[in-house]
Amino acid sequence: MPPPPFLEMFLRRTLSVLASLSLALGGCTNAAAPQPNKLEKITVAYMPIPDNAALFIARERGFFAQEGLEIEPKEIRGLAEAVPKLLSGAWQFSLANYVTFFQVEEKQPGKLRLVADAYQAKKNTFSLMVKKDSPLKSLKDLKWSGSGPKKRIGVATPQSVATLTTEITLATEKDLNKDDIEFVFIKLPDMPQAVERGSKHGGVDVGWEVEPYITDSASQYSARQLADAASGPTDQFPIAGWAVSTTWVSADPGQVRQRADVVARFQRALSRGQQIAATDRSAVTAILPTYAHIEPAKASVIALGSFPTTLEGRRLQRVADAMLQFGYLTSGKPINAENVIWRSPLASSSPSVSSSTGATP
Incomplete structure (x- = not known):
């Protein structure tokens, strides 16, 4: 038997109010939920x-x-x-x-x-490396005689920290400079093998190397250091x-x-x-x-x-x-x-350039 009209109307209104209240409470809950911090x-x-x-x-x-x-x-x-x-x-x-x-x-x-x-x-951050049996014993052995091929020094890129520190190191020897040698561009991972091959076999006489390739050269090929390119004027x-x-x-x-x-x-x-x-x-x-x-x-x-x-x-x-x-x-x-050096428009909140606490501006 269907409910009386007045009861049916009462039930509909009650359900409508409850539904509205539920939505309202749900909305309030969502609004109050903390949002994760976005990086x-x-x-x-x-x-x-x-x-x-x-x-x-x-x-x-x-x-x-x-x-x-x-x-x-x-x-x-x-x-x-x-x-x-x-x-x-x-x-x-x-x-x-x-x-x-x-x-x-x-x-x-x-x-x-x-x-x-x-x-x-x-010390030894940069090394000029030569093969174990290389005739080169010191920097002065890189001096060009004026005829014949120049000694080949392998570096990763031209006009770089490699070439600059090499030139500075060469200049520590009297009358020795970049005109006495030939720079050859070789990827750093390939440098130990290039030094081992030597210039007569498509490699180089000397390789400018950094770690871990210095260690690779010494451990795999028994290469030795001709000169430390991170000492003296490059210390x-x-x-x-x-x-x-x-x-x-x-x-x-x-x-x-x-x-x-x-x-x-x-x-x-x-x-x-x-x-x-x-x-x-x-x-x-x-x-x-x-x-x-x-x-x-x-x-x-x-x-x-x-x-x-x-x-x-x-x-x-x-x-x-x-x-x-x-x-x-x-x-x-x-x-x-x-x-x-960066100078921030937020000067008051930017770290100090010479901070004694070690801030790195």
Whole structure:
């Protein structure tokens, strides 16, 4: 039997009220639910070498996440590969070897700025290696007689930290310079084999090498060091730092302050990683296999440079002055290294360039 009309109407109204109340309460619950914090993604170019250790230590230990940043790493072969992306603003940060950086600054001033130091040479960071039975015993043996073939020195790229430190090292020997030798361009992983073959068999007489290839040369081929290219005038020579794209920072005038804040947060997180790299060899040894294609056993024995915890123009000036002296600056004009360091519009919240606490500006 159907319910009386008045009862049916009462039930319909009651159900309608309950449904509305349920929706209202559900809406209130959803509105009050906490939303997960969304990390801001930034693209950072790196190379698979020890110089980048602080970046990956900071990433692994959550320092970037604590600053609200998510790192998207892009592997590159060198700064030159990253420059177009940086100049367009598509990428935000990159590891920058200082030789290439100053060349970019000379041609396109102000497009990149340094926000942190990364790596500095120490004894045996760079080695000029020769095969075990090479007749070359010292640098003076590289002197060209004036006729016949010159000695061939393998380097990874032209006009680079490899060629510059080699030229500086050659100049320590009286009357010896780049005119006495021939630079040959060989990929770093192929350098140990090129040294072993020798110039008479399509290789080189000398190879400019870094780790882990110095260790590979010695362990696999019993190669020996002709000269340490990270001593004397190249002792503690600045190698690389971190650069930011000023194109990206200033692309949208309405976002300059927000993006400058991203730079400050990147600096803070990276600084924490750099402090660890500078003081804990085991942390560097552990992180290298995760990005640098270096086996754990090898990571524990290779010679490492140092990880500076401050960015100082006076140190970088050594690179700019050497480049001017050896003709790497085509204009022939000096560059003031102080002027290439990032100066944030958020000056009060940006880390100090000479911070004694180890902040890496």
